[in-house]
Amino acid sequence: MENAETTNNTEMNTGDSSPMIVAQNLVKIYKTRDIEVLALQGLDLTVERGELIAIIGNSGSGKSTFLNMLGGLDTPSAGKLFVDGCNLFDMTSREKELYKKQTVGFVWQNNARNLFPYLSALENVMTPMLLTKEKNRRERAEHLLEIVGMSHRKTSRLAELSGGEQQRVAIAIALANDPKLLLADEPTGSVDKDTADRIFDIFRKLSIEMGVTVVIVTHDVRLSKKVNRVVAIRDGRISSERILREQYKDAFSAQNYSWGNEETQDEYVILDRAGRLQIPDKLLKKLELEDNKVTVGYEGGILTIKNPKSAKEEKEQGITE
Numbered sequence: 001m002e003n004a005e006t007t008n009n010t011e012m013n014t015g016d017s018s019p020m021i022v023a024q025n026l027v028k029i030y031k032t033r034d035i036e037v038l039a040l041q042g043l044d045l046t047v048e049r050g051e052l053i054a055i056i057g058n059s060g061s062g063k064s065t066f067l068n069m070l071g072g073l074d075t076p077s078a079g080k081l082f083v084d085g086c087n088l089f090d091m092t093s094r095e096k097e098l099y100k101k102q103t104v105g106f107v108w109q110n111n112a113r114n115l116f117p118y119l120s121a122l123e124n125v126m127t128p129m130l131l132t133k134e135k136n137r138r139e140r141a142e143h144l145l146e147i148v149g150m151s152h153r154k155t156s157r158l159a160e161l162s163g164g165e166q167q168r169v170a171i172a173i174a175l176a177n178d179p180k181l182l183l184a185d186e187p188t189g190s191v192d193k194d195t196a197d198r199i200f201d202i203f204r205k206l207s208i209e210m211g212v213t214v215v216i217v218t219h220d221v222r223l224s225k226k227v228n229r230v231v232a233i234r235d236g237r238i239s240s241e242r243i244l245r246e247q248y249k250d251a252f253s254a255q256n257y258s259w260g261n262e263e264t265q266d267e268y269v270i271l272d273r274a275g276r277l278q279i280p281d282k283l284l285k286k287l288e289l290e291d292n293k294v295t296v297g298y299e300g301g302i303l304t305i306k307n308p309k310s311a312k313e314e315k316e317q318g319i320t321e
């Protein structure tokens, strides 16, 4: 964070210890003829190298907008975004093209966007390499299909594969150019539970074994319980984070750990740089507020937020007792 803040030029400190993603106060306003939509409202997020994180949030909360920005497909109305030490909003168009080709890989929910139906799985994976200097295209494509568990169907045409199998080929394609950052927008959105697990295991393997930084947008609460870190976006901002408890850290790296329904993560509300936080709805309801005012205090080492009415009552009782 500090690195990005104090550096105004294109390059941030690119030592390997620098974060993979630093987003600062990202704002995105979509203007259509009659209305303006605030898709991102000051989003801050730092993701370390090799992390696998899940992003969750209601429909329309800004998840895809953020992912598209990370992928170099969209620009913000304000804010900063550094990926792998590069300032994404201060690149020439040539640098942007290189970034899209070399640094990021993208997997969408609708895999038709990544695939050619009449080519074989192998040919599909080789296609993006035609634009690069990669010499051993076939070998590399075969290796990638092995990583995603699709070697046995390499000669099948895409149209002959199931949705989940196509999705695995799409992941191999996204990996074709050896990206440091893999972005997946609801990659398990249209497959069954077992297939979702298999796809998720591939992402985990990429993160653990190959050090790829993976950002997955998902609706799947079950899958999101299995990652080290889940960030929730609400109204275009990070509102809370869930972090895997210490006792589950080994389970995250283990291939065949059987995850139950238990709570595996601790939840934290995120304080932004101006000291603002979004109080979870269910807690706010308990205050039974009549308007938008609360009383904030500090009692015995605890910061308190109270309904002004009950705060006043407590005070009066304190005086009369």
Ligand SMILES: Nc1ncnc2c1ncn2[C@@H]1O[C@H](COP(=O)(O)OP(=O)(O)O)[C@@H](O)[C@H]1O
Pocket (backbone or CB within 6 Å): 030, 031, 032, 037, 038, 039, 057, 058, 059, 060, 061, 062, 063, 064, 065, 066
């Ligand atoms: N190209 C666009 N033009 C206008 N509004 C858009 C566009 N893309 C997204 N939006 C709006 O921005 C908000 C966030 O959208 P999006 O990032 O797709 O949310 P999510 O992926 O979390 O469902 C929504 O209100 C959506 O309607």
Ligand SMILES: [Mg+2]
Pocket (backbone or CB within 6 Å): 063, 064, 065
């Ligand atoms: Mg979306």
